[in-house]
Amino acid sequence: NTQTSSRKLDHLRICCEHEVEAGSAGFEDVRLVHEALPEQDLKDIRLETEFLGASLGAPLFIAAMTGGHPATTEVNRRLARVARTFGLGLGVGSQRAALEHPELAGSFSVVRDEAPNAFLCANLGAVQLRDHGAGWAEQAVEMIDADALCIHLNFLQEAIQPEGDHDARGCLAAIAELCEDFKTPVIVKETGAGISRETGRLIWGAGAAAIDLGGAGGTSWVAVEVERTEDEGLRSLGERFLDWGIPTVVSLGEVGGTGPVIATGGVRSGIDVAKAIALGASLGGMALPFLRPAMQSDDALEAAVGTVLREVRAAMFLTGSGSITDLAKARTYITGKTRQMLEI
Numbered sequence: 001n002t003q004t005s006s007r008k009l010d011h012l013r014i015c016c017e018h019e020v021e022a023g024s025a026g027f028e029d030v031r032l033v034h035e036a037l038p039e040q041d042l043k044d045i046r047l048e049t050e051f052l053g054a055s056l057g058a059p060l061f062i063a064a065m066t067g068g069h070p071a072t073t074e075v076n077r078r079l080a081r082v083a084r085t086f087g088l089g090l091g092v093g094s095q096r097a098a099l100e101h102p103e104l105a106g107s108f109s110v111v112r113d114e115a116p117n118a119f120l121c122a123n124l125g126a127v128q129l130r131d132h133g134a135g136w137a138e139q140a141v142e143m144i145d146a147d148a149l150c151i152h153l154n155f156l157q158e159a160i161q162p163e164g165d166h167d168a169r170g171c172l173a174a175i176a177e178l179c180e181d182f183k184t185p186v187i188v189k190e191t192g193a194g195i196s197r198e199t200g201r202l203i204w205g206a207g208a209a210a211i212d213l214g215g216a217g218g219t220s221w222v223a224v225e226v227e228r229t230e231d232e233g234l235r236s237l238g239e240r241f242l243d244w245g246i247p248t249v250v251s252l253g254e255v256g257g258t259g260p261v262i263a264t265g266g267v268r269s270g271i272d273v274a275k276a277i278a279l280g281a282s283l284g285g286m287a288l289p290f291l292r293p294a295m296q297s298d299d300a301l302e303a304a305v306g307t308v309l310r311e312v313r314a315a316m317f318l319t320g321s322g323s324i325t326d327l328a329k330a331r332t333y334i335t336g337k338t339r340q341m342l343e344i
């Protein structure tokens with residue numbers, strides 16, 4: 001409905017103009033071990049990596065944000081261009097609005113027009129998958145000729161919304177049924193509350209190809225809803241849950257290395273990307289840090305992504321990692337609250 005579409009625009013505006021981050025992802029408690037004799041040339045370091053059979057230029061993923069309103073087409077166009085320039089993976093935002101209103105499909109399909117060879121991920125909520133079936137999943141993939149399909153989980157956000165989907169039953173079965181004979185790899189993705197070890201087992205058991213653990217400590221959908229609402233009840237319930245969820249680094253401790261994992265949620269620099277990989281992620285993903293530059297210009301976005309990749313390269317240089325395979329073996333020190341949580 002048009003409500004889904006205008007809500008998308010509201011979200012972008014709020015994420016650009018207000019403080020929507022809450023808690024800590026835990027990266028400040030992680031330090032990569034410095035190697036004082038790296039014995040390599042910084043310019044020869046190889047950032048290339050593989051993910052779900054695709055070759056990527058760097059282990060950075062641009063996480064799902066937008067589409068679904070005509071005004072978002074330009075943002076997706078710029079995200080796709082930068083993904084093409086650097087060989088990055090890119091996810092589009094939830095395609096629900098375009099599945100309900102096919103005339104909105106162009107705001108998503110623009111990514112394939114701009115980046116014919118990029119690794120692109122379609123996006124659909126687990127609730128929509130359960131309620132509308134694999135037909136919607138198929139259409140979402142076709143709309144952008146996707147290489148993978150993200151099924152997102154957002155029950156924290158649903159729980160605090162009076163009109164949210166409060167019945168979570170049947171989503172796991174719907175995912176398992178989809179994975180059984182879907183030709184495109186399925187990525188199960190949280191959106192800011194993290195994936196536990198137990199939920200990770202359920203997701204692998206259902207046949208998912210990858211997990212995007214979407215941990216706490218970055219963009220908070222609770223913060224967005226609190227900002228958006230005039231309902232006092234929602235506001236006070238939301239404020240209680242601002243800090244809810246498994247921080248990204250802790251979630252990495254729970255599911256990192258159990259399969260292909262994307263770490264999103266509060267990844268804020270190339271050093272964070274490098275830390276995530278050393279902690280068992282295949283890719284580090286960022287959404288919010290690229291939103292503002294993507295709303296500005298191609299140049300602003302290219303500069304933002306370029307900075308992150310230079311930081312990844314420098315972190316690899318200083319840990320003596322010549323490749324992403326080496327970086328995955330780099331040693332880390334973990335301190336503070338993050339360490340305490342990891343020991344539980």
Ligand code: FMN
Pocket residue numbers: 011012015063064065066092093094123150152189190191192214217218219264265266267285286287288289291
């Ligand atoms: N995740 C989804 O799976 N589907 C969405 O439609 C979606 N929309 C988003 C819109 C905005 C403006 C932002 C900032 C994030 C959105 N996300 C969505 C979540 C991100 O993909 C990501 O998991 C989350 O924001 C954590 O990363 P960050 O802290 O770097 O922003």
